[in-house]
Structures are given as structure tokens and as C-alpha cells.
Amino acid sequence: MNRAKREAIFSRWRTLNPEPRTELNYSSPFELLVAVLLSAQATDVGVNKATAKLFPVANTPEAILALGVEGLKHYIKTIGLFNSKAENLIKTCRILVEQHNSQVPDNREALEALPGVGRKTANVVLNTAFRQLAMAVDTHIFRVSNRTGIAPGKNVLEVEKRLLRLVPAEFLLDAHHWLILHGRYICKARTPQCTACPIEDLCEYRKKTSEK
Known part of the structure; x- marks a missing residue:
């Protein structure tokens, strides 16, 4: 061509x-990171249904950490691979709080160091949240x-x-x-x-x- x-x-x-625009619903870089992390082998519609219940209760790293793994699972149990996703998201939130002042990093190396975040997820966040190429x-x-x-x-x-x-x-x-x-x-x-x-x-x- x-x-x-x-x-x-x-x-x-x-x-x-x-x-x-992405069809995932979000209102902050952190919400986008969560939604994309949950979207692996799941539909955007399914993720949006789950986050519509999760985000009003917990939409910051601290709030999700406060839920704990089992508490988080309650909100995302309709999504495929929710057990491993809950574990990864809790670990990711802990790293964000301890190493990034609770902010989503805007560089690939730091994003890909987060549990459950691969190259594709990092690219979505960099492009959609931070408008990078x-x-x-x-x-x-x-x-x-x-x-x-x-x-x-x-x-x-x-x-x-x-x-x-x-x-x-x-x-x-x-x-x-x-x-x-x-x-x-x-x-x-x-x-x-x-x-x-x-x-x-x-x-x-x-x-x-x-x-x-």
C-alpha cells in the first residue's frame, strides 16, 4: 500500500x-489504567459495567488498597480472569502509592513495571491519558x-x-x-x-x- x-x-x-475516543469509561489516568488492566480477554462493555460500580466506591490507589483483594473481587467478579486481575491491581496500587505519589506514571518503563501492565496496556495509557505517540x-x-x-x-x-x-x-x-x-x-x-x-x-x- x-x-x-x-x-x-x-x-x-x-x-x-x-x-x-476509547469505549472504556474513565475520568482520570488512574481510572483508565484500571479499566485497561481489567479489559484483557474481556469486552469494554463488561468492564464498563464493573467499573460503574467500582469507581463510585474506589477510584484512587488508596481506596482500592483499602478494599483489599477480596473486596475488589466483589466488584470485578463478572470479568474474566478476575482473580489474577484483582491480585495484580492491588499490587499495582501499592506500587503507585509507595513509588509514584499515587500518580500514574507517564513513561513506558515505569508503566510496564506495574503488575499486570504489558506493552499494549502501557501504550493505551500513554496514548489515551497522556496523548503521547x-x-x-x-x-x-x-x-x-x-x-x-x-x-x-x-x-x-x-x-x-x-x-x-x-x-x-x-x-x-x-x-x-x-x-x-x-x-x-x-x-x-x-x-x-x-x-x-x-x-x-x-x-x-x-x-x-x-x-x-
Whole structure:
């Protein structure tokens, strides 16, 4: 895919959605960190239902520490892997209080040192909370990048690096959101909705569907 096509694709997405946002509900960097940590192998809808009950009670590291592991589990038990997530979140909150003055750090090294926080989670927080150039590649973005030809790669890190290099600079800050929303609602895993796709004529996928 050439640069002109990429520019056209992201230009269309920007026209349709000028200010794309994550579908996770949050009102602070800490709430976002919690939501993203809980979202592994879970839907945003499911996470939002849980945090809608958790955040009014505890939305700071100190407040979640006060709940304890068992108290926290009560609020997140509807989410997959809630046992390990509760353990990691409590450990993360303790580190934030003891080492970061209860603030979410705005650098990758410190974020990835937090229990349960991997590269993808760190990238989401850096990009969404702190508006830094970072590309969080999940299954949707990996699929869209490869299927469309925007930034094909054999693994998530390769796709991440290619996206950062190939996406035109003016679109980079919000590219993560446009890609994930496109993968979630249009370029679906089993049956991409090609007839409803706003970039169908620019996409280089060879097995486009004709179903309406």
C-alpha cells in the first residue's frame, strides 16, 4: 500500500469520526489504567459495567488498597480472569502509592513495571491519558493492519512499529482509535462488512465479502 492510500483511508476515518475516543469509561489516568488492566480477554462493555460500580466506591490507589483483594473481587467478579486481575491491581496500587505519589506514571518503563501492565496496556495509557505517540496493537488492530494492507506484520510488535512508521504523521495520535473501531464494527474477524465499509475501494483485501 502506498502513502496516498493511507492518507486517504485515515482522512475518511477522521471525517466520519473527528475525535475518536476509547469505549472504556474513565475520568482520570488512574481510572483508565484500571479499566485497561481489567479489559484483557474481556469486552469494554463488561468492564464498563464493573467499573460503574467500582469507581463510585474506589477510584484512587488508596481506596482500592483499602478494599483489599477480596473486596475488589466483589466488584470485578463478572470479568474474566478476575482473580489474577484483582491480585495484580492491588499490587499495582501499592506500587503507585509507595513509588509514584499515587500518580500514574507517564513513561513506558515505569508503566510496564506495574503488575499486570504489558506493552499494549502501557501504550493505551500513554496514548489515551497522556496523548503521547504510542500504538496499542490488539487483535482488532492486528487484523485490520494486515487485512487492509495498511501495515502488515507477522506479530503485534512488528505491526506496532510499522504503523508508527507508515501512518501519516497528522493521523498518528488518533490512529489507534480509528483502527480498533474499524476492526470492532466493520472489519470483523469472521465476516468483514465490506459492503458497509467506508474504505472498501482503498482496502487491499482480496477476499472482500458481498453480503449486505
